[in-house]
Each structure stands twice: as structure tokens, then as C-alpha cells.
Amino acid sequence: MPNINDIQNEIIEDFSLFDDWMEKYEYIIDMGKSLPLIDEKYKTDDYIIKGCQSKVWLKAEKEGDRVNFYADSDAVITKGIISMLIKVLSGQRPEEIANADLYFIEKIGLKEHLSPTRSNGLVSMIKQMKYYGLGMESKIVN
Amino acid sequence: MPNINDIQNEIIEDFSLFDDWMEKYEYIIDMGKSLPLIDEKYKTDDYIIKGCQSKVWLKAEKEGDRVNFYADSDAVITKGIISMLIKVLSGQRPEEIANADLYFIEKIGLKEHLSPTRSNGLVSMIKQMKYYGLGMESKIVN
Amino acid sequence: MPAILKENSAIKFRAVREARGDFPILSTQMNGRPLVFLDSAASSQKPQFVIDAIDKYYREQNANVHRGVYSLSQLATDLFEQSREKVRAFINGQYSREVIFVRGATEGINLVAQSYGRKFFKPGGTIILSQLEHHSNIVPWQMIAEEKGLEIKVIPINKEGELQLDTFEQMLSEKVQMVAVNHISNALGTVNPVKEIVEMAHRFDVPVLIDGAQATLHGSIDVQEIGADFYVFSGHKMFGPTGIGVLWGKEELLNKMPPWHGGGEMIKTVSFEKTTFNELPFKFEAGTPNICGSIGLGAAVDYFSQFDPKEVVAYEKELLAYCTSGLEEVGGIRFVGTAKNKTSVVSFLLEGTHPYDVGIILDKLGIAVRTGHHCTQPLMDHYGIPGTIRASMAMYNNKEDIDRLIEGVRRAKMMLG
Amino acid sequence: MPAILKENSAIKFRAVREARGDFPILSTQMNGRPLVFLDSAASSQKPQFVIDAIDKYYREQNANVHRGVYSLSQLATDLFEQSREKVRAFINGQYSREVIFVRGATEGINLVAQSYGRKFFKPGGTIILSQLEHHSNIVPWQMIAEEKGLEIKVIPINKEGELQLDTFEQMLSEKVQMVAVNHISNALGTVNPVKEIVEMAHRFDVPVLIDGAQATLHGSIDVQEIGADFYVFSGHKMFGPTGIGVLWGKEELLNKMPPWHGGGEMIKTVSFEKTTFNELPFKFEAGTPNICGSIGLGAAVDYFSQFDPKEVVAYEKELLAYCTSGLEEVGGIRFVGTAKNKTSVVSFLLEGTHPYDVGIILDKLGIAVRTGHHCTQPLMDHYGIPGTIRASMAMYNNKEDIDRLIEGVRRAKMMLG
Ligand SMILES: Cc1ncc(COP(=O)(O)O)c(C=O)c1O
Numbered sequence A, B: 001m002p003n004i005n006d007i008q009n010e011i012i013e014d015f016s017l018f019d020d021w022m023e024k025y026e027y028i029i030d031m032g033k034s035l036p037l038i039d040e041k042y043k044t045d046d047y048i049i050k051g052c053q054s055k056v057w058l059k060a061e062k063e064g065d066r067v068n069f070y071a072d073s074d075a076v077i078t079k080g081i082i083s084m085l086i087k088v089l090s091g092q093r094p095e096e097i098a099n100a101d102l103y104f105i106e107k108i109g110l111k112e113h114l115s116p117t118r119s120n121g122l123v124s125m126i127k128q129m130k131y132y133g134l135g136m137e138s139k140i141v142n
Numbered sequence C, D: 001m002p003a004i005l006k007e008n009s010a011i012k013f014r015a016v017r018e019a020r021g022d023f024p025i026l027s028t029q030m031n032g033r034p035l036v037f038l039d040s041a042a043s044s045q046k047p048q049f050v051i052d053a054i055d056k057y058y059r060e061q062n063a064n065v066h067r068g069v070y071s072l073s074q075l076a077t078d079l080f081e082q083s084r085e086k087v088r089a090f091i092n093g094q095y096s097r098e099v100i101f102v103r104g105a106t107e108g109i110n111l112v113a114q115s116y117g118r119k120f121f122k123p124g125g126t127i128i129l130s131q132l133e134h135h136s137n138i139v140p141w142q143m144i145a146e147e148k149g150l151e152i153k154v155i156p157i158n159k160e161g162e163l164q165l166d167t168f169e170q171m172l173s174e175k176v177q178m179v180a181v182n183h184i185s186n187a188l189g190t191v192n193p194v195k196e197i198v199e200m201a202h203r204f205d206v207p208v209l210i211d212g213a214q215a216t217l218h219g220s221i222d223v224q225e226i227g228a229d230f231y232v233f234s235g236h237k238m239f240g241p242t243g244i245g246v247l248w249g250k251e252e253l254l255n256k257m258p259p260w261h262g263g264g265e266m267i268k269t270v271s272f273e274k275t276t277f278n279e280l281p282f283k284f285e286a287g288t289p290n291i292c293g294s295i296g297l298g299a300a301v302d303y304f305s306q307f308d309p310k311e312v313v314a315y316e317k318e319l320l321a322y323c324t325s326g327l328e329e330v331g332g333i334r335f336v337g338t339a340k341n342k343t344s345v346v347s348f349l350l351e352g353t354h355p356y357d358v359g360i361i362l363d364k365l366g367i368a369v370r371t372g373h374h375c376t377q378p379l380m381d382h383y384g385i386p387g388t389i390r391a392s393m394a395m396y397n398n399k400e401d402i403d404r405l406i407e408g409v410r411r412a413k414m415m416l417g
């Protein structure tokens, strides 16, 4: 399994091919559309992280010394970004998740989606993923 | 007894002699200092008109078909202005008091003292005098 | 006809099409493209005229009000009280002392709910709201209803988003203690028959609060004609500054209500033994008010009076029709809120997409629309949707703005479809 | 030491004497003479820096916050939340979510009295205020005390205008449910030993609200060092705009308090059946906030950080001493408030004259001072006077201002004497 920064760098490289925001967003939307990221049965209030604008569902499972994440959103752009976050963090070791510096988001020009004031649920989702990394199961609903 | 406008015109003429605000205010202050305008025993809460900045006491007495006013203030400039108001309105007939257009105040450049927001009690006092003119004894406390 | 119109009938109005140039922000860019601002229902932009009034205030006129004997303080006080009078004329209230300056519509509603409600609401009574209400005209009533043991009932809407007055009529009884509805729905643009509503409620002696937050952007209001007991609105939604709004109420009612916030300005005398309260409007304006905000709001009223309200309404109707038919041509559009009488608000969904995704793509194209529940969750729940895309227009918008929107929606459809 | 100072320790400060030129209003005239503004305790003047921030906001950045996905709304939201963080740093609070934006000190006190008081005050308990308080820190407590059946007790002062801490100590008991005192007296300038007061109250687990309305003009504050539970202040008194102020409170307490105003922004979900409230700070910020006001306040904080707070304090002390000795020389002056530790406020009477008369004459000479009871009637009653003449100075004043004042008082003495 490649480590967190390897995966981040790979995503950054992928994005460097795009000429403008359109191509970039088309790619994100494609990712959002293609991936089944979570079993429908988990899309319940137990797993929800509520943004004002879009909903996010997140489930974490421990497998040996690794944490796997499953997530979804009702908005496809949010879902596309989620799929990248899962690519980067899922299957990694808890400490690494907790300490991860997710620089790829800024590098690929999506920082705005993760502003604490964006209220799409993503900031809370990352917080939640890191909590899982710390072995804390407390659920933050935003 | 000269009528209201005669007295007003006389005051305006007096004031036209002054060169600057200093002389004008010295004159008002002198008037405020010299005149005993009300018997001390009426300076009670029954006769008070409370401004935020200075207090005014006002008493009206009917004498035949005329109304006489007695008033005072704890601030000497306010009292000086009161003494002019009394000069103009006291001893006049009720209807004339009620309908008086007190243009002298603006003409002698003291309009600002009678702004509704001045809160020195003078606006309420004039209102009160006019109420007396209308034969109404209801007391406005401001 | 509001007094302000009567007074201005001799004035030569400016053409509405000139308005756009008065708003500096409309010449800026967003994401590298000329800004298309279609979120005026959330907050309007400000004309240079209002910005100048604010600037002048702080550069030349600033001082605390109602306090100083010095000329600067008198000047600030006069400007502040003149603004109150301008607002009175704008809504054709009877006395300027009926105009209470608050932070915005929300605070105005809270004031009435807390002050009137705490004194007059009786347990077991009813408060009538409508399915169309903004959270700000729901939550304050829920809070006082819970405290005092009242029940909230809701005027239903038809599928066009219009209030069902026949049901409302049946809901009325002596048990009802307040009716609170908006003049214009922020989410759908529906213009409600507030005059009728007031008449119906008054037959049962029920007081009526009208939430006019969305109404004042489209021209002056006549509270006496409407007959309401309370009318609230926000300055920032009518070309004015943020942090200022108005509660207008009938003097008789306001006089009976206890003060709400305590502090400086709202008292006559204070001692630790006994405090007596000031008269209207000061009784309800504790502390230093938003002086500059009030003066800015007065300037917004003056700005309005440069235009013919009839022309404003006609122009906005034209934009509404143009936008609606343009979107229809795109295809796959579901309009939410299709009342016969509506303002220049278009709420819609693009089939198979989430409003948020559409909003993001429009943003990249320099187009500002609002997406989400518009602080009307009960209304969205009623329609069974998470939210809508809402384009709301003001007199400073033009057809090119709409063209850009339509083109943007096409693009979003292509990208997301 | 407040964080803001630590962060700035490497910065080269501007000289305090440069400040005056930053305030456009100080170059205007009043009654034909250059304005001498000595009423900063009522409301401070605004530097061009703050005026520019306001102007820029309305010209380039205005949109409603926390709502839109479009960039302009994001920008406004970021600026608004950055201001919250600036304020946190300025008062050295722990978390920016402890900073609640309100209209001013008065609203902040009402919020605590109503929200905390209604939930936690118990009948038969006591609220401790002081003889020095502003009406805004008296009336809200009287209102809740009457509603809930509490008694108000008053910390006495000595003839210099200093709080009597030994009496305060005796007043404390388990029955006390709140202590609310000002940091600095607006009428006298007394700087109160707030840290000691908090320590004493906390021994009995009594929460303390500090009314900091007069403190923030003189530099940054350290709420953690003071140890208070609540701290309130107004933007307009610290070079910021009108209509904005701050309630800072300890997170733990704010979390326990019920919301006060209901409406948009302060909710998580709304339905007619059940509404859930948002987290701090939004729980207490119902409706559209004063966005531009908050951003202007943030700019005022930035402005402050250009100067060395130590130099500000020293400079103001110099002005105070100069003013006091100048007035002494005039003769016939009675100083009201002669605390050892006081800010640049001089309250006085001119023998045989009424403060109003003196105020009028100073006004004619272009000098703005405040006369009257300064919204502290109980304090004036204590001294048995109707009011005072108060000259209050800020860092933008200079010795020429004081010279003009002294000359003006001489003139008034001559004219009235
Ligand atoms: C000590 C003190 N507390 C409270 C206030 C009230 O502040 P505001 O009127 O800005 O709410 C003031 C100012 O008037 C004050 O000086």
C-alpha cells in the first residue's frame, strides 16, 4: 500500500494535466459519479455528517492495523472530493491518518471546498476521519 | 399689553445689536441671572419638566381672560431663554398662546436650543404652555 | 398611496435602467468573470449613494446621539432622527415614534415575540404561522410558545406555493393570539395577500405581524393600508447597510408592551430602588443604537425615491418573465413556487442534479445564486426536496445577467448530466 | 500578556503622536472653530483605516455570510470569521467561538442577564453591582431580578470613586448568583481591580461579568488573566463602527446557556415539530449579523496593533495629568472621581455653574465635552449632584486640545461667574 503522501503526489500529478477548471471539475464529477463508495444501508442518520448545503455519510472499519473508510454524499462534486480523500486515507494506519497533512487539496486548487465556512460537510468529515485515526469513535455532527 | 409678535420683534431688534455669540450669550445669561421667575415653593415635582440636561419648572395662572406664566430652570442659559418665552407669552390670551408662531427663536439664532433632541426641557415647556393656552391642564413630563 | 410617493409626485424620476451603474460591486469580477449577482433576496448590494452617506458620517458627523449638548452630537442626533422619519414615510406609518430601530427583521420578530408574547400570550392559545415562513419567523414563536404553553398552527400552501386562505379562515378563533406571516416569501417569491389576512385576523381581534424582509427591496410599503399591527424588515435587503432594521408597530400596542432590552437610552430615571422607562421609540432602543446604520438606511430610502416604484415593479416583472422562459428552454427544469403573484425570484431544480453542484459550477462562471434550503426547511420538507437553486433579482440586474445565468445552467446541465 | 502583543513584539510600532492625523473628523470645524473632541468615552472617532475597510466591504466584498456557495459569499464569510479571530486575539480569549457578535455592550449584558439569568438565577438570590455602574449594567439586572425574585446589592465607593473591596467581601455568600461591575467607570475614569474582584467572587463560585465598554479604547485586554466569566464591550467606543459589539464568555458557560434570540443562523434544523440549535458562536447570533460592523471592528483591532499599548497608556496618562493640573489652575473646579488608578477621563464641576451652561459655552468654542449624568444616575445621586462636565481623551488628542479646553473653561467661568 503506497503511503499517504505518495497518493497525494499522484493526485497532484493527475491534476497538473488539466488546463482549466472545467476539465478539473469534469474529472471530479466523473469520480463522484462512478464510485459506489458506501453501502446504501449505511446512508442513515447514524452515519450522517450534515452540512448546510450537502450531506455526507461516513463509515469507518478497522481491519487489522488499518482503517478503511466508506463514504458518500448527495452532491456529486462533494462526492468526487470524498473519493479522493478516501483514496488518500483509507487503508492507512491510524496514526498516519491522524497526523496526515492533506496538502493535495490546496495544490490541486480545491482549498475553497474545505473552508470551515463552506458547510458542505467536508471539513467535519476530515475531522471525523482523523478522530477515527486517533481511535476515537465519538461522532461529530456538523 | 403689546401682542405676541410685537414682543417678538422687539427681542429680535435687541439681539440685532450684538456682534457675536459671546455678547448674545452674555445677555441671555444676564437675563437668566436677574429675573426671579417663579416662587421657590413651586419648584417641586408637581411643576417640573424634566430634560435630560437641565430641569425646568413651569406654573400657569389664569387671570381674567389672560394666562400668566412663571417658570425657572436650574441652568442659567435655559433660564435666560425661558425669560424671553415668558416675556412673549405671559399675559396673553389663551387662543393667542395656543396659536403663537415663535419665530423669534430662529431669528435670534437660538433654534438649536429648541431642537426636539436637545433634551433641556424647553421643547416640552413650550408644548406645555400651548396646552395651557388650549385650556388643557394635562401635564407633559418629558 | 404611501406619503413618500405623494410628496415625490412632482419629482422627475430617474430611469430604472440607470440604477445598475450606481452599484460599484457590480463592476467587479468573481472567479475571473464579471460578477452576475443574483442573490439579492439574501442581501442586496449597495449604491454609491448609501456608501457615501456612511463615509460622510464617519468622516464628518460621528458622535453619540441623544446625549451631548455639543453641535456634533446634535447633528448626529438630527440625522439619526431624520432617518427614522424617512423610514416612517417610506412605509407610510402614522408617527415616527412607531419606528423602532433594530438589527434586522429577525430581531424585530424576537422583540415582539418576547415583549408582546410574554405579557399577552395565554397558555392554551394558538399562534398561526405559514408553511412559507423563514426560520426567523418560526423559531422566535416556537421559543415563546414553549415557554408559555401555546400551540403553533400552520397555514398550508397549494402546490404553486400560495397560502390557502380558506383553511386559514377555519383556523381562526378567539384562541388565536398572533398571526405572523411574511409579505413575500424569500424562497419562492410568492406575494401574500397580507391585507386580506389582516382583515380576517382582525375579525377575531387577533394581532398580525407581517415579516416584510423581502418586500422592501421592491419599493415602498403602506403599513396603514395593509392594516398590520407589526411590520418588520432589514436594511441590508433594501440597499442599506448591515446591522440595521426596523420594527414598526402601532403606537397603541407598542405602548402597552414592556421593554425588552434594558440599558442606557431606554430609561427616564434610574436608581437602584426604582427605574422608570422612556417613551416610544426609545423604550425599545437600549444602548447606543447603530447610528451609522440608521443613517445609511435613511440614505437607502432616499435612493429609492429617485425611481418610480411602478417602473421598478414593471422592470422586475420583465426580468422575471425573461428568466422563467429562458430556463424553460434549457429543459429539465423544475420550478418550485409558481404563484400568480410573485416577485423577481426564481427557485428551481435541475433534474438529476443537486443544487449544490449547480451552485458550484455557476460560481466558477462568475454567477452568484443561492442554493440550499434558504432558511425555510419546513417549506423544503413540504416539497420533499433538500433545497433549490434560487436566482433573485433586483432593479440593478439586467437581461445580460439572465443570459449569463441561462448559459451557466446549460453548462451545468452538460457537466453534471 | 495578550497574544496580540506577543505576536507583535517584533513589529516596529508607529508613534502614538501620529495617530491624530489618521482621524479625518479631527480636521473638521465645529461652530466655526477647529473641533476639539473630548467625548471619546461616549463614542470614539474612527481612523481612515476603519472607514476604508467599511468602504471596501460595500464596494467589493458584500454578500450575506454562512449561506452562499459562491465565492463572494465565501469571501464575506471569511472576512467576518477572521474578525472574530482578531477580536479573540485582542482580548486573548481561548477560542474564537467564545466571541459572540452583538450590537454593543448593552446587548451583551442583556444577553447574559436573560439567557443565563432565566436559566440559572434562583429566587431569593442576590446580584451584586457597584455604585459606579452605567445604566446598561444596572437595568438588565433589575429586569431579570424583578422577574425571578432576586435582590440587587451595590458595592459602595469611597469619596475618590473607588470600589470598597472590604465591603464587597462581606457581601459575598453562596446566595450571590452574579457579580457585574465595569472594568473602567465611564463617569469617573476609575480603573477597577477586576482581577481581584473575580478572584473573590470565584471563591464562592459566583460568576462575574465585566463591563469593558470603557476599557478597550485604551488597548488590548486579557480576559484569561482577568479570569472573568463574561466580558462585554462596544465597537464604537474603540475606533470601530456603530452597531457592533462583543460578548465574550467562557465556552463552558455559553454552552450551558439557552439561546436568546431565535431565527436564521442560530439553528441546526427547523421543523414545526422540533427545532435544534446550532453550536457556538452561532447559537447566539440569530439573523443576519452586522457583517460590515464586524469587519470594521476587526479593522479597528488591526489599527490598534500598529501602536505600542504601553506608549498609548503612558501618553494618555500624560494628557490626564496635563488636563488635571490645567483645570486646577483655573480655580473653582471640583473634581469628581479622583481614584489613584484612572484613565484619561476628567469629570468636574465649575463652582456656582450648571454643567449644561458650561457645555453650551464650550460648544460655541468648538469644544465637545459631555455634560450630564453620563447614564450613571445612581452615581450622581451618590455625590448629590445633577451631573458633571466630562472631558474624556483618547490617543488622538493632544495638549493643544487640552489648552483649548482650559481656555474655554476660563471663558465659561468669566461669562457665568
Ligand atoms: C461603562 C459602560 N457600560 C456600558 C455602556 C453601554 O455601551 P453601548 O451603549 O455601546 O451599548 C457604556 C457606554 O455608554 C459604558 O460607558
Ligand SMILES: Cc1ncc(COP(=O)(O)O)c(C=O)c1O
Pocket: C041, C042, C103, C104, C105, C106, C107, C134, C136, C137, C182, C184, C185, C186, C211, C213, C214, C234, C375, D264, D286, D287, D288, D289
Ligand atoms: C422572509 C424573511 N424573513 C426574515 C428574514 C431574516 O432577516 P435578517 O436575517 O436580516 O434578520 C429573511 C432574510 O434572511 C427573510 O427572507
